[in-house]
Amino acid sequence: MTEGESAFVEEMGQALASYGMTPMAGRMWGWLLICDPPEQTAADLVEALQASRGAISGTARILTAAGMIRRSTRRGDRREYFSAPPEALDSFLENAGRIYRRFREIAERGLDAIADRPPASRSRLEELRDVFAFMEQEVPAVVDRFLHDRAGSTGRKESA
Amino acid sequence: MTEGESAFVEEMGQALASYGMTPMAGRMWGWLLICDPPEQTAADLVEALQASRGAISGTARILTAAGMIRRSTRRGDRREYFSAPPEALDSFLENAGRIYRRFREIAERGLDAIADRPPASRSRLEELRDVFAFMEQEVPAVVDRFLHDRAGSTGRKESA
DNA sequence: CGAAACGTTCAGCATTGACTGAACACAATG
DNA sequence: CATTGTGTTCAGTCAATGCTGAACGTTTCG
Numbered sequence: 404m405t406e407g408e409s410a411f412v413e414e415m416g417q418a419l420a421s422y423g424m425t426p427m428a429g430r431m432w433g434w435l436l437i438c439d440p441p442e443q444t445a446a447d448l449v450e451a452l453q454a455s456r457g458a459i460s461g462t463a464r465i466l467t468a469a470g471m472i473r474r475s476t477r478r479g480d481r482r483e484y485f486s487a488p489p490e491a492l493d494s495f496l497e498n499a500g501r502i503y504r505r506f507r508e509i510a511e512r513g514l515d516a517i518a519d520r521p522p523a524s525r526s527r528l529e530e531l532r533d534v535f536a537f538m539e540q541e542v543p544a545v546v547d548r549f550l551h552d553r554a555g556s557t558g559r560k561e562s563a
Numbered sequence: 564m565t566e567g568e569s570a571f572v573e574e575m576g577q578a579l580a581s582y583g584m585t586p587m588a589g590r591m592w593g594w595l596l597i598c599d600p601p602e603q604t605a606a607d608l609v610e611a612l613q614a615s616r617g618a619i620s621g622t623a624r625i626l627t628a629a630g631m632i633r634r635s636t637r638r639g640d641r642r643e644y645f646s647a648p649p650e651a652l653d654s655f656l657e658n659a660g661r662i663y664r665r666f667r668e669i670a671e672r673g674l675d676a677i678a679d680r681p682p683a684s685r686s687r688l689e690e691l692r693d694v695f696a697f698m699e700q701e702v703p704a705v706v707d708r709f710l711h712d713r714a715g716s717t718g719r720k721e722s723a
Numbered sequence: 724c725g726a727a728a729c730g731t732t733c734a735g736c737a738t739t740g741a742c743t744g745a746a747c748a749c750a751a752t753g
Numbered sequence: 754c755a756t757t758g759t760g761t762t763c764a765g766t767c768a769a770t771g772c773t774g775a776a777c778g779t780t781t782c783g
Contacts, residue, residue, distance in 0.1 A: 407676030414669045422662070423581045425741060436691060437677050439684050445760070455743045460761055481751070481759060487687060492694055499698070502582075509574045516567030517597050524599050527647060531596060534652055534709065538659070541705045549697045585771060605730070615773045620731055641729060641780065 404451060408437060412452070424469075427454060427462045432471055435487035442475070442484040470494025493550060500543040507535035564611060568597060572612070584629075587614060587622045592631055595647035602635070602644040630654030653710065660703040667695035 404412070412433040419429025430452050435443065438451065448459045463485060466472040471491045474483045510532035517525055564572070572593040579589030590612050595603065598611065608619045623645060626632040631651045635644050670692035677685055 405676065408673075411669065411673035411676050414672065418665060418669055420741095421583050427741075433673070436688050437673055437684075439680065441684075441687065446758095456760080457744070457762075458742055461742090464761090483760080489687070489690060492691060496694065496698075505578060509571065509578055512567075512574065513571035513593070513597060516565065516571050520599065524597075524601075527601065527649070528596050530649060531652065533713075534656065537709045538656075538705070541709075542702060545698065545701045545705060549694060549701075553693075580771095587771075606728095616730075617732075617774070618772055621772090624731090643730080 404434075411437065424465070425462065427452070427458050428465055430454075431459070431462050431485075432466060432487060435472055435485060442486045444482045444484060446482070448485065469498070496546045496550075497543070499546060500539050503535045503539035503542065507532055507539055510535060564594075571597065584625070585622065587612070587618050588625055590614075591619070591622050591645075592626060592647060595632055595645060602646045604642045604644060606642070608645065630657075656706045656710075657703070659706060660699055663695045663699035663702060667692055667699055670695060 412430050415433030415436075416426040416429035419432065420426040431448060434448070434451055435441070438447075443451070445456065445459050445463070448454070448463075449456055452459070454462075463472065463474065467474055471487065471494060473486050473488050473491065475486070476483055510528055513528050514525060514532060517528070572590050575593030575596075576586040576589035579592065580586040591608060594608070594611055595601070598607075603611070605616065605619050605623070608614070608623075609616055612619070623632065623634065627634055631647065631654060633646050633648050633651070635646070636642075637644065670688055673688050674685060674692060677688070
């Protein structure tokens with residue numbers, strides 16, 4: 404791995420870490436986005452990321468669950484191959500709406516908690532709820548629009 | 564603070580904490596969204612959040628810098644009053660686009676790092692860069708649309 | 724001037740959690 | 754059956770960091 408590649412991998416690690424995932428998850432995803440060949444074994448990742456096998460195993464589980472990487476096998480080869488396929492993007496973007504959903508739900512529960520207050524006292528939280536509800540609806544729509552446009556212009560198959 | 568209010572405050576603390584801020588920042592913001600009166604002194608917050616004065620001071624600084632709360636003073640009163648005004652929402656939403664910008668920039672630097680690779684090897688990261696660039700542009704547009712609609716349809720900050 | 728009220732700073736504490744590395748489970752191979 | 758290669762689990766370690774509480778600076782009164 405060159406110095407520039409290492410910087411990219413490390414930056415991705417920090418970026419993902421600052422949004423709830425672990426640094427290792429970001430590093431692994433970053434590496435799988437630029438590595439050659441695009442499919443890597445766990446041993447490859449241990450070597451490339453200088454991490455323990457345990458970390459690779461646990462992180463691969465997380466990233467797979469999040470839909471950001473894919474595990475595949477080959478006949479006559481017991482090893483698993485990891486890759487960051489194009490579909491991973493869709494999965495990643497689907498999470499965009501979840502952020503707003505979470506905040507909206509918290510706001511709703513908060514409004515329940517102060518249901519007996521006068522309207523003036525509730526308006527701040529109501530407006531917050533409205534904003535998050537709007538974003539929750541519109542951001543995935545933006546994602547869909549992008550995926551639709553992209554699918555149409557390139558012929559690449561779209562995902563559900 | 565009732566049990567339901569406490570749950571809301573705590574939930575907001577966890578939510579903000581999972582996106583890079585501190586739990587205390589989320590708690591303070593949450594409390595300022597539902598408290599009555601809407602303006603609270605540092606001493607009020609120490610009492611309500613059961614936190615140290617140092618934590619309140621530092622957290623207020625962070626939230627002020629992020630534009631999520633406002634500090635105001637009154638003549639003949641040395642105390643500062645904290646509140647979560649409607650404008651705080653705008654500031655909060657402006658950050659929505661920054662997330663994508665950050666990832667796009669990381670992707671661009673990554674592409675520089677692998678500039679000498681064959682196109683097939685670069686395509687994964689290129690697509691990622693394109694997606695983030697799109698989101699970076701469109702999400703703020705969605706925010707603007709919401710703010711515009713809200714301002715135009717009500718004329719006042721009254722929520723449905 | 725003192726004294727009290729208010730806000731800030733910072734060293735220290737405690738907690739969290741990411742990562743390591745060894746033990747383990749399992750399958751393929753000779 | 755033993756051995757080797759692969760993936761998983763988990764107790765332990767260590768660094769990061771959020772919070773406390775005391776010391777400090779500043780302003781406002783009596």
